Amino acid sequence: MKKDIILAGVGGQGILSIAAVIGEAALKEGFNIKQAEVHGMSQRGGDVQSNLRISSNPIASDLIPKGCADIIISLEPMEALRYLPWLSKEGWIVTNTTPFINIPNYPQIESLMEELRKIKNTILVDVDTIARDVGNPRGANIVLLGACSHLLGMESQKFEEGIRRIFSDKGEEVVEANLKAFRAGQGASV
């Protein structure tokens, strides 16, 4: 078992919570983990990514080599495309379709969708709408995790346990809202 995952988004969107849940699930399974994060200046509204590597064998590099990522999970459509050179030929992109526009020269959304559809394995999910529909607009990141959970090489039960542990200190209500968001994301695509 080996999954090299790039989590992408804009500073503040919550990619590290997705990483935390996947990491928690992998840790319980006894897998090796390495996760490189971005802190500091880039977090201020800039593009952010995290390299998450899970493997049953020891992991050497903290960074995923180009052409080796199994999956790009992105909370933003343009950010999904930024890491294309890291994606393997058989790799998957699972991305939110709602753009985060905080720059004047943001590309046309149609041209982004066209680019994304050119990728062999793509799942496009309107996670913002799904999160709102289940009454948890701040759980968009967990909806996205649900949408890609079948590609991560672990049973969905493990992620639910991960969600319980990660959010437990925020109260049962938050745990339940996130479990609902996770389930709503499973199987979703536009």
Add this chain to the structure above:
Amino acid sequence: MKVKQLLLGDEAVALGAINAGITGVYAYPGTPSTEITEYIQGSETAREAGIHSTWCTNEKTAMETALGVSYVGQRALVCMKHVGLNVAADAFVNSAITGVNGGVIVVVADDPSMHSSQNEQDSRFYGKFAFIPILEPSDQQEAYDMMEYGFRLSEENNIPVMMRLTTRMAHSRAVVEVATKPIPRREKLTFPKDPSSWILLPANARRKYPQVISGYEELERISASKEGWNRYLDAPDKSLGVIACGIAYNYLRENVVMNYKHPILKISQYPAPSDLIRKMASECDSILVIEEGQPLLEEMIKGILPTPVKVLGRLSGALPRMGELNPNSVRAALGLPAHETNLPSSVVVPRPPALCQGCGHRDVYTALNEVLTDYPGHKVFSDIGCYTLGALPPFRTISSCIDMGSSITVARGAADAGLWPSIAVIGDSTFTHSGITSLLDAANVNANIVVVISDNLTTGMTGGQDSAGTGKLEAICAAVGVDPAHIRTVIPLPKNMPEITRIIREEIEYKGLSVIIPRRECIQTAKRHAKKRKQ
């Protein structure tokens, strides 16, 4: 007993230090080192042990405080980013001569590729220059294990130890096996065996210096021995030997199998083991040096005279001359074919960082820009912090950002030379870090400048740590000699724009030193505080 935990490199260092029985951690926030101190501040074990962990005003005060702890026989940790070592350098270099009583580890986190920094200086040069040994972990487990080792090395050799991290080491998580119980913190005070070595009068320093130099030879012997962290992995194919330092070893391992055909020298401790390098040079046709940061080792090995073996690395062009290493650049240097990849998408555009929506610094720059259109000869000199983003659109207000505190002194120099209006913009935390002495200089000549201390009540860029001058700024400015009539406080909000622009105009027109303090809490920390209150 040992347990497994998923830890950032920074957190592994922090926990290693707690478990090594430190009395205190002394630090000023700086990416990528900040999380070390934050981990200790949040640790229940550290609280129970009474470990001191309040942020220091700057890296120099941090280093000196650690020396005080060491003088009385206890252990101290100092943390900073690479440019912070420039600030602490006076104390750091001299600490090699005083030596230590209790162990001291100085963790310096370098930032190759300048993700969040103004240069990519390599702290290993400082260690070599000061005759201070360096530990450079290649993974999070080593970072943890090296803390206890480092404190022993420091105490047994009467010298502070540097631990050099780089961004990926500091900000990457892995599973680390850690002890569940710390070594108890020392309570007793014991004093140095050679007290005169702490009084660096020329006569004492001259006596101590030869010991420091000979001590460095002993440190090299230790770094080459089994008890140290360097490893020579011999292999049959001597057409190439590979030297990999710190995290570079991981990028090497990513690309080659465990029983690689060429010899490998893994370096995680300095002074670099010369004998092991000579052994490799005598047996191999060429040597590839893979090191994060600047080509310190490659330059050492290569020298300026011709070498019998070919030396490859950042200087030869085998690896990029600057910037962070990665598995791809190391793969190319090893002569392995690149993995098949997708081409970059042409639709993607850069998304640079920006000041948060609703941030008070935005209102400060909006007001300055409005007033300064009437003063075409103006320049605004700024400083290190979130507000440096005032250089980017839509503001484009500032003309300089050099080092902590420089805004005020540069503005004063430009005013001396005849620039008007000459304006400085500095944050509250940067002001107390290194701006107070700059303001004192300006006050002593009543420099004709306007100093804007944009006070968001925190150290914002690094994530909202306590700021040393909170609640004291007006008093500090008055105490260094700024006329209280020209210390003006405003609340940077769009609705206050008429008042703010009027005050800026008045103080530009005043022929002398003025300070304007726009004060409003950082919106990130404000959100966090509101959330806390709700819970």
